[in-house]
Amino acid sequence: MEKFNLAWKQEVSRKLKLTLIPFLSHNNLSMIIFSLSILTSLCLQEELGNKLFNANNINQTFKMMFNIVINGESGTSRLYAIDLFIDMMKNSKIQQLLAVFTHLSASLKEVFVLLGSCSALTATKVFELFISFCSVRSIRKMLSYYLFDLSQYNDPTAPKNVTAFHLEAMTSWISSSLDSEIEASCRALELCIEILEELNENSWLKDQEKSVESLLTVLHKSLKASPPVSHPTAMKTFCQKQILVIKALCNICQESMFVEKMLSYLQVEDFHQLLEFHFNNTNFSMNHTRKDAKRQNWGDLSVSLVLCVLNFLSFINVPTVKSFFENVMQNSNIVQFLSKGFLSSDRNEVHAAINLLSIGSKLESFPHVALGDALAANNVVREQDHKTMNNSTFGWNSSIHNSYNILTSNHAGQKVPGKSASIAEQSIEDLIEKLQTGLEVKDVKLSEMIDVYEHKLQSMQMREQQLQDLLEAKTLAVVRADRVISQFRSRRAEAEAENCSIRNMLRTFEKRTEEYQEKLQNMTALETNYNNLLAEKQKLALMAEEHTVLKENYNEQSQKLENAEHMLNTLRQEHTSLTEMHEILRKHHETLKQQNEVSLEKQGKLSRQLKESESMVKSLQKTVSEIEEQLQKLSKERDDLDEAIEKVRRSLDKTEIEKKELQQKITSLEVVCQKHESVIKEKTEELQEVKDNLAKHEQIAAMIHNLSSSKIPPKVSF
Structure with missing residues (x-):
């Protein structure tokens, strides 16, 4: 009916939507999430979906869904909420609205806290939720702040008051080796890969040495785990986990500084054992x-x-x-x-x-x-x-x-058995006719005929085998068709029963809606009366306010009048004083007028002097031009003098060299002269002594001469 009757389908979907919308305000969280998931699948891409999930309502929806994820009454409601979140994240409009959700940071923090004390199935779903959130760039960056210490980067988009880092919870799920928890381990690794890619894109990974070391220890443990060869399904998930481990190592080793650290945890022998195992067991x-x-x-x-x-x-x-x-x-x-x-x-x-x-x-x-x-x-x-x-x-x-x-x-x-029997009999009769026609061959050797018949018998046996196979296939198809028909009948009966129950529910809901409509009409009448009374009350309140305002205005105006009279008296006194000041200023103006005439005469004299000075300036400019010409001549003479001075300097350098040589000669001559002077002094001293001795001898000779001539000479002092 739904497939071929579009109008009936639309009517059923409309009634189902109207039935489910009241359940959104139910006290039970499970009922809310179940009805919301059905409504989302029915009308997310329709006009009703745009009304339900518009910018005004979506914040309440997000808050409710996060509340169910964090404080779910049962595990099924929480899982339904996460699945609904993942389905909604496939819509680009929902992604944009979630990115600007005001309580997103606090909600993510609470969901991260949930990882520390939940079951493996819940952890798997939570990691899948985070992976779907990573499709939005801003939310992926926010998740990286909750897993790594990125407080040193002053990022305006970072969440506020992030004190706990939940990397340990994620690494504990990654390192889990239980078969029941391996799915959660794989999803945790996928989230880890997404966050490592975000850190590499922003060049933040190089500052996370401690976190990377803890990750490397966990990845080393996962890579060294023994494979469950005897269980193919477990082996499949084991291989998936090891692929994710290698991808995480690839993201870590994009920073060259972590390559050596990785090799300190993982030796070449570990990779050798891993490859050898797969070489030997996957032939x-x-x-x-x-x-x-x-x-x-x-x-x-x-x-x-x-x-x-x-x-x-x-x-x-x-x-x-x-x-x-x-x-x-x-x-x-x-x-x-x-x-x-x-x-x-x-x-x-x-x-x-x-x-x-x-x-x-x-x-x-x-x-x-x-x-x-x-x-x-x-x-x-x-x-x-x-x-x-x-x-x-x-x-x-x-x-x-x-x-x-x-x-x-x-x-x-x-009449299926009769038909199949008639078909089988007809095929057998055809075979007998062919055999009879084959026996009518003439002029043929017996051995050749035997070979021909043997060949025909073999082909008939093959064909009979094929017919039996076809018959078995047809019987199987008939059995399967009977099963399908029985299943269809049972499902049809179930669907009819469900339709009956839905009809009963619709009738009850229609009765309730009629009662609610009557109550709503009464409520609307009461509301109109209440609104009228409120309007009258507001009018009276406005009149009272106007009265008080008018009273205040009257008091203010009377006060202003008194102030104005007082101001008028003061202004009259000021007017009289100002008239007296005007007379004084008029007299002062006349004196200033006379002074102005005198200054005008002085200005005329100054203008004449200015003209004379301008003529003098012109004459001075002429003299300046003549002086400039003389300066040019003098510059030429100066250049000539510079050349002459250069020549004189060269000659002076030569004379200085000669002077130095002469000074050296003079110093040597002075030394010689000093030596000669000392010798001369000695000689003069000796000469003086000789002269003194001569004088003495002359005196003695004179005395002797005087004595010989009998004259007494005067006393001689020796």
């Missing part, structure tokens, strides 16, 4: 048989894990890691993984395989030929699988078509 997943789908899925995840590990190792520029990576790339075990990567439907795996091929092509012992053979073999197997799938789908469609015809004929006249 069965290289063929394309469909006998074991679970093992095949595990093999696909193993391939993506190996490619992810090798791609991660290719970016680490450490000698030991480089040598290990080159050895692995030259190993023949990698061929099947690369071939599976090239044939994968995942774009990231294909890119990783191409990157590894471009790196491996530079190595000498890279198995190019084996890789080509593996790709060709995989292509052949894929083509064969495609053909068999087409044949099987064709046979299945034909059997379904035949079974459908049988079903229609069964519903038409209930």
Whole structure:
């Protein structure tokens, strides 16, 4: 009915919406979230959805949903609320409204606190909620503030009063090794990858050494965990978790300073053991048989894990890691993984395989030929699988078509067994006729006839086998069709019962709505009376206020009048004093007028003097031009004098050199003269002594001469 009657469908959806809207104000949170989830799926993209989730109502809706997530009465209501949040986050308008939600920071803080004391299923859903929030850039940045210490960055968009960092709760879920908690561990790793990408985009990761060390310890523990080989489903989730661990390590090692720290936790031997395990245990997943789908899925995840590990190792520029990576790339075990990567439907795996091929092509012992053979073999197997799938789908469609015809004929006249028997008898009669025509062959050897009949018998046996297979397929289809019909009847009965219950509910709700409408009419009448009384009361209050205002205005005006009279008296006194001042100023004006005439005469004299000074300035300008010409001449003379001075300086330098030489000679001569002077002094002293002796001798001779001549000479003083 819903499929073919659009009007009935619209009417049912309208009544269902009207029925569900009152449940939004129910006391039970579970009822609220159930009705809200149904309403969202019904009318999110319609006009009613725009009214329900507009900017005015959405804040209340967000607050209610966060309240259910944080304080859910039961686990199912909380999970329904988270699922509804995730579905709503697919709408771009809801994303924009959530980004500007005022209580978002406090709500996220409470949800983070929930991670410390919740079950694994709740934690999984909470991490999925955070991952869906990461699709909004501003909310992803806010989540990074709750997981890492980013208070040193003065970001205006950061949440206020963030004191607790919930990285420990996330790392505890990541490090969980229980089978029941591995899904929560994977979702926690996905959230960790999103936050690490945000830190790398803003260049904040380099300042988070302690947090990165705690993350590395947890990731090392997860990567070293022993794989559950005997359980394929557990092995699948285990491989998924290890892929996420490698992606987290890739994000951490984008900062070069953390590469050495990562290698201090994870040795090359750890990667070797991981790759060796997958090389030895995923050979069965290289063929394309469909006998074991679970093992095949595990093999696909193993391939993506190996490619992810090798791609991660290719970016680490450490000698030991480089040598290990080159050895692995030259190993023949990698061929099947690369071939599976090239044939994968995942774009990231294909890119990783191409990157590894471009790196491996530079190595000498890279198995190019084996890789080509593996790709060709995989292509052949894929083509064969495609053909068999087409044949099987064709046979299945034909059997379904035949079974459908049988079903229609069964519903038409209930004569299916008779028809099938007549068809079988007709086919047997055809076979007998063919045998008889085959026996009428003449002029043929007996051995050849036997061979022909043997061949025909074999073909008939094959055809009989095929007919039996078809009959079995048809019987199975009939059984399945009967089951479908019975299921359809039971569901139809259930739907009719539900429709009856919904009709009863609609009737009761219509009765209630009629009662509520009567009550609303009474309420509206009372409200009108109440509003009239309120209006009269407001008018009286306004009149009383006007009366008080008029009284205050009268008092103010009387006070102003008294002040004005007082001001008038004072102004009269000031007027008389001002008239007296006017007379005095008039007399002063006359004196100033006379002084002005005198100053005008002086101004005329000054103008004449100014004209004379201008003429003098002109004459002075002429003299200045003449002086400038003289200066030019003098500058030329000065240049000539400079040249002459240069020549004189050169001659002076020569004379100074000669002077220095002469001074040296003079000093040497002075030394010689001093020596000669000392000698001369000695000689003069000796000469003086000789002269004194001579004088004495002359006196003695004179005395002797006097004595001989008998004259007494005067006394001689010796």
